[in-house]
Amino acid sequence: MSAVPADQKTIVAAPVLEAFARELLLAAGLPEDESAILANTLVEANLRGVDSHGVMRLPQYVRRFSRITMEPIRVVREQAAVAVLDGGHRPGQVVGVHAMRLAMEKARQTGVGFVTARHTNHFGAAAYYSMMAAREGFIGFAAATASPRIAPWGGKTPLLGNNPWSVAVPFRPGFPLVVDMALSVVAAGKIRQLAARGEQLPPGWGLDREGRPTLDPQEALKGLLMPIGGHKGVGMSLIIDWLAAGLSEGNFACDVVPLDASERPQGVCLMVAALRIDAFLEPEVYAARLEEHAARYKSSAKSDESVELVLPGELEHRTAEERRRNGIPLPAYVVNSLNAVAEELGCPARI
């Protein structure tokens, strides 16, 4: 197998990349429908420029799902507008899509659907699920527990997850407004970048192992991530624990197995909700109001004339339009690692 030189970018058309990802996951033993869901979530993340949650994750997913034992997803409890799922340790993406479909089905009947799930794994970019709802005319919400990287406020033990969550609302055709975040001031990946460049951290990004503020990226990586708003971010992390894990009888974030520990199910919990807009007002009226608000937002005065005021999800939408036309650029190390995984699995597909 010839490797791509380190400095070379490979441009891959989205459908080609998605087919490749599906082949790889099938070869790893995932069923066809689940391989298709997982491949789609990864390539959607790449399209939106969220490459950290794109196909570069495939080797981790392949290792996990070729090893752990999975059961079918089942409904544990259900009422008209809510449900609890047991994810059977299946991929978070599969359980997330299943949960959101159920939430939308319920919202069609009652106006809102709220579904929690236990026994699942990393679900990738939270925006995938909220946007899935927005595409069908709902306001979507999705959140999950994540392996612990945040301490109790005043503490130094990583007991709380840097839990991802997202809200999406339908805005223009194919362009929802999307808030998508985890609860730390910055992602660990950003701290790793500064560490690699030998630079200091800005104040307020990280804490060392003793829970003290640090500007040293190495100390922060061994220590803790600073939650947004300090104790406020701690509270937000707890809320996702209380709801996603608490209401599904799954593990709290403190017991979530890290994504890269491939030998065990992660025990991630998630929650999703869908709100049916036409239960509240005419969707056209809603869209017009958002347009008016967006126009005020975007045309308001700037602190620096060189910046553009962008709505949440706007840059990602623009990147997706561009990458759908021109393909997804992948760095050599991603291409090489994916082709190596394909070879290991005896799968003939290559990118």
Add this chain to the structure above:
Amino acid sequence: MSAVPADQKTIVAAPVLEAFARELLLAAGLPEDESAILANTLVEANLRGVDSHGVMRLPQYVRRFSRITMEPIRVVREQAAVAVLDGGHRPGQVVGVHAMRLAMEKARQTGVGFVTARHTNHFGAAAYYSMMAAREGFIGFAAATASPRIAPWGGKTPLLGNNPWSVAVPFRPGFPLVVDMALSVVAAGKIRQLAARGEQLPPGWGLDREGRPTLDPQEALKGLLMPIGGHKGVGMSLIIDWLAAGLSEGNFACDVVPLDASERPQGVCLMVAALRIDAFLEPEVYAARLEEHAARYKSSAKSDESVELVLPGELEHRTAEERRRNGIPLPAYVVNSLNAVAEELGCPARI
């Protein structure tokens, strides 16, 4: 009328303070049931030590509600699990309680209730409504729009509300876990305290009128509050706009009239939700799981041996227990202003 000397604290028993507040609001022209609700929300905030949202707000409320024209609250749209209310410009507290009662009624039937409301006013501490749900065995959520103090990310126009929101979950009898926050790193009141002491701000608290970071509290007070997590807090403020205002066809935060502009209805929007725990699992199991998690949280290692690791809502619960026993301490300027308002209204009540 003899004024209390400036350095003297008056200790008032909670029921006495509540009866006084009720009298004042009745004298201002609010109906009996609404005076009772508003008085209770204010004294509850004082009991929990959240004095900024307690009876010191009465003069503002009295001025507003003795002047504006109000209509009855009405249901604009309704489905099994959701509703939109028109608050008729009544007090946010009255509409908030009404909305949460409706959300709980719906949650009893379907598992979850979600209610938005337009045409209302400042609703005080968001925790009042989430805790109201927690007291009846629901997980409660409440949020509202607030007058704009935050700029679009990269902008300098205050278009976004420092919107308050809260989640409460039942924990121990009379002791819910409560997250209650607005979206700025610190409240404007804290910046005012530093300004009064002639001190500088820590980095990351405020922006000047040009949207540039400032350490000068005076500049920040004329400028903008920094949202938690920067663009993340901006996204959270937008979400509350998109849902509370967007789904109720009310004003967005950019058009909310400040609380102290007494001559006009504020046009606040709110949203509340209730989740029925026993739709998901046995409430005893839920409580036991929270206990176990709380024990791990509280007993984890501290960054500083002199601090206590407290759960969200724990300090407020402790203060409430203490103040329920020993009374609520009020500074002289609050007592004097309240007695002055009573005199103005021709109301014989005094504290």
